[in-house]
Amino acid sequence: MILTLFTAQYGLQKGFAKSARNSRKRFGAVLEPFTKAIFQWKKGRGALWLLQDAELITSHLGLRTDFQRLSLASYGVELICLLLEEGEAQQIIYEMLCSFLEYLERGGNELIARTLFELRLIYLLGYMPHLLHCSECLKIFDAELIRFDANRGGSLCLDCAGSVGMPVELGTIGSLARSLKVSHRQFEGFSFGSITLQQSGQILTQVLQNVLPREPKSLKFLSPL
Numbered sequence: 001m002i003l004t005l006f007t008a009q010y011g012l013q014k015g016f017a018k019s020a021r022n023s024r025k026r027f028g029a030v031l032e033p034f035t036k037a038i039f040q041w042k043k044g045r046g047a048l049w050l051l052q053d054a055e056l057i058t059s060h061l062g063l064r065t066d067f068q069r070l071s072l073a074s075y076g077v078e079l080i081c082l083l084l085e086e087g088e089a090q091q092i093i094y095e096m097l098c099s100f101l102e103y104l105e106r107g108g109n110e111l112i113a114r115t116l117f118e119l120r121l122i123y124l125l126g127y128m129p130h131l132l133h134c135s136e137c138l139k140i141f142d143a144e145l146i147r148f149d150a151n152r153g154g155s156l157c158l159d160c161a162g163s164v165g166m167p168v169e170l171g172t173i174g175s176l177a178r179s180l181k182v183s184h185r186q187f188e189g190f191s192f193g194s195i196t197l198q199q200s201g202q203i204l205t206q207v208l209q210n211v212l213p214r215e216p217k218s219l220k221f222l223s224p225l
């Protein structure tokens with residue numbers, strides 16, 4: 001059986017566990033999704049790791065008690081699989097994913113979790129759009145009406161936007177920019193208004209649609225924004 005592992009030091013890796021039935025006996029719960037464990041491995045055929053042994057750290061069983069939470073955890077993991085190259089070390093993204101899963105397991109707010117996770121992933125992978133100034137004339141926003149269009153680089157002043165892009169509030173853009181100033185591991189202590197969450201969701205969805213190779217399968221199980 002083939003496993004996909006996400007590690008701090010070696011990024012995404014595919015591992016091979018010999019004969020599924022024996023593997024289940026040998027590795028047990030460690031082969032379940034979202035499990036955090038220490039894996040012993042050696043080089044297998046091609047790029048595959050051959051798993052030798054595994055020591056469970058946590059199964060994140062709490063994620064399985066609620067369908068929305070489980071779907072959101074699946075979505076987070078799928079985004080990582082779709083956006084990261086295999087073998088590319090991403091320590092900070094690894095830590096962020098661990099904190100995201102822990103926060104969801106503790107019963108954290110799902111909309112806040114999704115917003116922060118998408119935002120940080122976009123930022124850490126270098127796909128961040130222009131936020132606090134117009135992406136075309138570079139004018140810094142003060143209190144005016146603005147629009148957002150990921151295809152044109154991000155926020156736009158009304159003069160540059162014309163009739164394209166979606167109207168967003170400067171407050172939403174400011175909240176997104178401020179959220180990047182705290183630790184990538186922090187999910188607690190945020191409070192966003194409903195308009196901010198809704199507009200942030202639309203902004204981040206637009207940016208992700210531009211960089212994802214395909215729509216994540218887990219997306220259809222998530223509540224609409």
Ligand SMILES: [Zn+2]
Pocket residue numbers: 134135136137138139156157158159160161
């Ligand atoms: Zn402009």
